[in-house]
Amino acid sequence: MPVAQSRRSGAPGIADVAKLAGVSVTTVSRVLNAPEQVSERRRAGVLAAIDELGYRPNGAARALASGRQRMVGVLTGNTTRYGFSTTIHGIEEAARRRNMLVTITVVESDDPAHIRSAVDLVLGQPLSGVVGLEFDRMVSLALAQLPASMPAVAASLTGTNSSGLPRVYIDDELGARLATLHLLDQGHATVHHLAADYPTPSGSGRTYGYLRALAERGVRVPDVVPTGWDPLEARSAALEFLGDDVTALFCFNDDIAMGAISALRQQGRRVPEDVSVVGFDDMPLSTVWAPALTSVRMDFQRLGRTTFDLLCSQLDGTGRTGAAEAGGAPVLAKELPPSLIVRDSTAPPAALR
Amino acid sequence: MPVAQSRRSGAPGIADVAKLAGVSVTTVSRVLNAPEQVSERRRAGVLAAIDELGYRPNGAARALASGRQRMVGVLTGNTTRYGFSTTIHGIEEAARRRNMLVTITVVESDDPAHIRSAVDLVLGQPLSGVVGLEFDRMVSLALAQLPASMPAVAASLTGTNSSGLPRVYIDDELGARLATLHLLDQGHATVHHLAADYPTPSGSGRTYGYLRALAERGVRVPDVVPTGWDPLEARSAALEFLGDDVTALFCFNDDIAMGAISALRQQGRRVPEDVSVVGFDDMPLSTVWAPALTSVRMDFQRLGRTTFDLLCSQLDGTGRTGAAEAGGAPVLAKELPPSLIVRDSTAPPAALR
DNA sequence: CTGAAAGCGCTTACAG
DNA sequence: CTGAAAGCGCTTACAG
Structure with a gap:
């Protein structure tokens, strides 16, 4: 027998699960986020209730309540050309391994309106950080408009890209x-x-x-x-x-x-x-x-993977050490070699x- | 002089804007969502405050409170091969026009664990709907696991794809x-x-x-x-x-x-x-x-665009008319022609x- | 190991 | 045209 569901969306909520399992909402939340803190007996009951109801946590609520996101934004000038699509593939792959999702935003041109709308689109979503494919100027411009509070890194083709963000690059010039x-x-x-x-x-x-x-x-x-x-x-x-x-x-x-x-x-x-x-x-x-x-x-795929990893280390706080120590060189840069x-x-x- | 900011994230919130502009939070929200309902004088004041603080609405909070999302999920088996990347490009382009964001989820294989984790990843985010690139079986399987409450459509290469979702297709066989x-x-x-x-x-x-x-x-x-x-x-x-x-x-x-x-x-x-x-x-x-x-x-790019539009019509409720009337043919399908x-x-x- | 309650930052009836 | 207040569905100290 299906249990009555109280939420406006029609989908079951954490309260429905709690009621069915006969526990508090807190306990259901713990089963989801820190299962080891819940006794095996209750855990099993909660899991059964989740299964029965087909319960799915609401991502927006989770993000709002916890302040943590599981999504990174990719800012790029193109999605189909070889270098671009391969780098994006590398990012996506690395993200998947960490159970994170990737969202793609294309900057159409270096027209200020396009830059602005791309930045608005990115910042309008709950993101943990952004990686820019700084292969052209429009992405540089967009990256420059991100607030300092948003963690960001760049995949680039030069050691001295104009955004000044931490970056991984393959040296085109070389x-x-x-x-x-x-x-x-x-x-x-x-x-x-x-x-x-x-x-x-x-x-x-x-x-x-x-x-x-x-x-x-x-x-x-x-x-x-x-x-x-x-x-x-x-x-x-x-x-x-x-x-x-x-x-x-x-x-x-x-x-x-x-x-x-x-x-x-x-x-x-x-x-x-x-x-x-x-x-x-x-x-x-x-x-x-x-x-x-x-x-x-x-090796664009590796470029993507490595850049994503760099973002993660920034998010963990690990990444800033180097910058703090360096003083004069406040930015991380990692080079990947091209080869003939x-x-x-x-x-x-x-x-x- | 910067105004004190109360939120834990350090970023200004809607309350900060309201205080600075000398209006209620409701009014700030209206300026954002229905500006025509606010007198020009207050609107200008609010906009100035937003600008001064560099305020950005929190996407997660917005999604939670309104129940509306500005993001669609793309479920695909690949992101780099020609047909895939071009279709994704079409989707992205159509989404951008409507001010929506696209998130990419790759289904690695038809291993049930991969299917399951892709579906979990998708459903863990606040999405308004999903479009599946139903070019292979793993995506069909993933689409089949989406709850009926999640609006979904498929881009496909056959008129009779196994997910049974509304779809746009270019007939491979033809x-x-x-x-x-x-x-x-x-x-x-x-x-x-x-x-x-x-x-x-x-x-x-x-x-x-x-x-x-x-x-x-x-x-x-x-x-x-x-x-x-x-x-x-x-x-x-x-x-x-x-x-x-x-x-x-x-x-x-x-x-x-x-x-x-x-x-x-x-x-x-x-x-x-x-x-x-x-x-x-x-x-x-x-x-x-x-x-x-x-x-x-x-024409993969058009396939992507058209499929996205189909999803939008589903979201608006427009799309279901045909299905309701058809009775025996409960699913929409639109064909795009291949040409030699x-x-x-x-x-x-x-x-x- | 467990739960009651406050709070995340918005939107939206409702009343004026 | 405007605002006070409830509520979206979760997480997280806090207390036990």
């Missing part, structure tokens, strides 16, 4: 240097570059690493070729702007490299015989691409063979 | 038929098939649509070749199982098609001259692949040219 130097070391006179999102700051790491490597070696610096994120846009940009003098090409990411190779093929140029190409991110498809793509591997994976899309220039 | 018939129409004696996740039920739609098309035409039915989701696994499976007799190949998705083409190329077989290949999903990369991939376009995009990876068999 990856770009590795890629560019690899091509120069093979004997190419210089390296061209297809850049997404340039000259906005978000493209800076990869593009600057490339420029710096050229400068170091004292070789000629070609104009950077701008493109969008879509492989088709990259193909168009390559068709339009890549001259016959190009023998080595460093691309902003693998999607763009694949678009560029498609353009070169269309022009009858072979990779790597006529032009060497390096991608970035090392997506799973880069191995089966023809030719197998030389790329910079970025050499495959078949790069070779010495024809002139040297 | 897409697979289109792909298979296209190859047969070009004159191939039969079509081979590389299937992920087969013979589990989740692979059913695409694989069954393929099998049905062969049966319809009365052609020989080759053994289905099983593979994993990764392009490299697909390449291995193709290398191992695809005999010399294959002239047409229908692949479970584009990743797998690309892996298979990589294998064919390695064996010295040309696409489409020696073997025609069709993919599924029509990822952005399929256009720049060599050769440009014939594929089945699935013919590119350069398919052609008539060599024998016919």
Whole structure:
């Protein structure tokens, strides 16, 4: 026989469970939160009542009464592109292990209205903290608007991100240097570059690493070729702007490299015989691409996991030790290394063979 | 001068705002929820106080007091693969437009413990409803465990998903038929098939649509070749199982098609001259692949958006009308069409040219 | 080990 | 248009 349920929602409440089990509300709450403090006999009775009623604690009430939340907010500029979705996956995975839930908020653009509405959305929920995917400026701006009382960390692609939050990062600039130097070391006179999102700051790491490597070696610096994120846009940009003098090409990411190779093929140029190409991110498809793509591997999943763990250590209070001790360096930063994976899309220039 | 703040969290509460503005808590609440009911003079004062204190309403308290939530839960088996991440993107976008937040819960496997913990995680949060990505069995199982009191809808790839929830779907089986018939129409004696996740039920739609098309035409039915989701696994499976007799190949998705083409190329077989290949999903990369991939376009983003809208109509009560009237057909279902995009990876068999 | 009671920070009839 | 007060469903000292 179902017991009468008193709550407006129709769902059973903790009081219904208590009544059915013949104990106080306090005891039911203890069974839920600290079962070891309840005698085995009552515990069993309460559990049976919970089962019978199909009782589920109300999350909002729990959060309000305890002040603790089991949810973290992710602030990001995108959810589908490889680096983004993989980092989010890492965060989600780490959260799941700790029995926490992840909520996604997309910052549409760096328009102040969008920044504001994203921040409002995040702060309107009961969150224990937020992790920002600080891969572009709009997320930096949003993170900067969070109140200091909200624990926050960033996953980033640079050691010096502008939000100033504790962070974990994979150094884009280093990856770009590795890629560019690899091509120069093979004997190419210089390296061209297809850049997404340039000259906005978000493209800076990869593009600057490339420029710096050229400068170091004292070789000629070609104009950077701008493109969008879509492989088709990259193909168009390559068709339009890549001259016959190009023998080595460093691309902003693998999607763009694949678009560029498609353009070169269309022009009858072979990779790597006529032009060497390096991608970035090392997506799973880069191995089966023809030719197998030389790329910079970025462990985004680990980036996500590690950043989430950093947030947790902040929440536990553990994380602040370093900052307190450091004095001049008030912020934690942990670096994860990028690595160059050499495959078949790069070779010495024809002139040297 | 900052006003003393009474709450344990340190953040200002609605009472602090009321005191500073010289009004009642009720009025502050009205300014937040129904500003038109407050005189302009007081409204301005309250807004100024909110601004000065940097006041943010507590989401948990709001949810508890009002019984309304601004968050929907997404239950999914995966967050990174193309169809999944694109559908989630559509959901997120639609939610953002309505000022709602999305929370992601991954069901790890169909292990009852995983199902149970995913459901617990979802129900432990204050949600207004859930949308399940019912692309595989584990999500079906999880959805089935939600209490009837929790509004829920499904995005699906079949018109008859097992959860029985209201749903929006793109018919996988129809897409697979289109792909298979296209190859047969070009004159191939039969079509081979590389299937992920087969013979589990989740692979059913695409694989069954393929099998049905062969049966319809009365052609020989080759053994289905099983593979994993990764392009490299697909390449291995193709290398191992695809005999010399294959002239047409229908692949479970584009990743797998690309892996298979990589294998064919390695064996010295040309696409489409020696073997025609069709993919599924029509990822952005399929256009720049060599050769440009014939594929089945699935509008996952729209699937996500539409499913979210369906949930909203359920929440508004609008959605139930149809069910009530239908009697025998108690569930809403809306279909979105797949479409075949013919590119350069398919052609008539060599024998016919 | 157990329970009565206060309180978390809001919203919402109700009365004016 | 405005406010005093009850209540949302839990947790947590506090007392025993």
